[in-house]
Amino acid sequence: MTPRKPLAHCRSLDALGEEGLLRLLTRHWRHGPSVRAGVGEDCAVLEGRGKDNSLLFKADSVVEGVHFSRETPWRLVGRKALGRALSDIAAMGGCPLYALIALALPPTAAPALVQEIYRGIESLARRFAVDLVGGELSRSRQIVLTVALIGETPGYPPVLRSGAEPGAGLYVTGSLGGSLGSGRHLRFRPRLAEGQWLAQGRWASSLMDISDGLASDLPRLAQASEVDWSLDENRVPRRRGCSLQQALCDGEDYELLFTVEPDRESALLQEWPFSTRLTRIGACLHPSSAISRKRSTAYGFDHFRLP
Numbered sequence: 001m002t003p004r005k006p007l008a009h010c011r012s013l014d015a016l017g018e019e020g021l022l023r024l025l026t027r028h029w030r031h032g033p034s035v036r037a038g039v040g041e042d043c044a045v046l047e048g049r050g051k052d053n054s055l056l057f058k059a060d061s062v063v064e065g066v067h068f069s070r071e072t073p074w075r076l077v078g079r080k081a082l083g084r085a086l087s088d089i090a091a092m093g094g095c096p097l098y099a100l101i102a103l104a105l106p107p108t109a110a111p112a113l114v115q116e117i118y119r120g121i122e123s124l125a126r127r128f129a130v131d132l133v134g135g136e137l138s139r140s141r142q143i144v145l146t147v148a149l150i151g152e153t154p155g156y157p158p159v160l161r162s163g164a165e166p167g168a169g170l171y172v173t174g175s176l177g178g179s180l181g182s183g184r185h186l187r188f189r190p191r192l193a194e195g196q197w198l199a200q201g202r203w204a205s206s207l208m209d210i211s212d213g214l215a216s217d218l219p220r221l222a223q224a225s226e227v228d229w230s231l232d233e234n235r236v237p238r239r240r241g242c243s244l245q246q247a248l249c250d251g252e253d254y255e256l257l258f259t260v261e262p263d264r265e266s267a268l269l270q271e272w273p274f275s276t277r278l279t280r281i282g283a284c285l286h287p288s289s290a291i292s293r294k295r296s297t298a299y300g301f302d303h304f305r306l307p
Contacts, residue, residue, distance in 0.1 A: 078120025093199020104140035177242030
């Protein structure tokens, strides 16, 4: 990762970066006892309706010119907006429940355009039994679509990013790279069933989704767990025609990245019940391990990094 300047010396968001901006905005936040996890996870984790239940709360936006272009089919814009939030619920091993939709758009937009956006949302909501319960409409110069989603882990704890231990195996679902060029970033399937299975069976010791690229998201998981890692670049699963650089940095994959304790790895591979590809890409290390990894200068997507 490219080193960032100290917060106090940054004069632009490009110098600060997305992670630095989050630290600047949230470093003084304090949580009450009903908040089990907050900033730094894929979802906020709140106290649920029983000791073994947790609520998951997530908000995500897609912005015209950033996440989609005017040429994108509007139904797929709506599908992507809900799909991104669903992927974050999957990254905690949760089940989605309720969604609010906030849409800001120019007053010159055609009503048929808005209907198509909502048809995309509604189709994916039906597929994953999400109740659409309200939202907000607002005027804007460009289209901005925001989804707030509530989910839960009923009877089992959510899987956080912070549970990895030295020696654990690193795994990813599916294949990485080329999502934007192929259009998969508009049609991906959130790995909800896989995430729930990993959480319910206590298979994953840490878990997150890959949205900004493996090169950005793997260091986030390692930082949360206070471990280092060894990555076998030859085993990183790539989509056909993609280079290693694309698999590491393209982002918009929405696959799961997780760790498994070494005494459970063989059983995981034997009992994995899905057709979804599963690949061991490396292992977690003690931060002071004599086995050193090469510090990559590659990084994934950052909203505030200029080209």
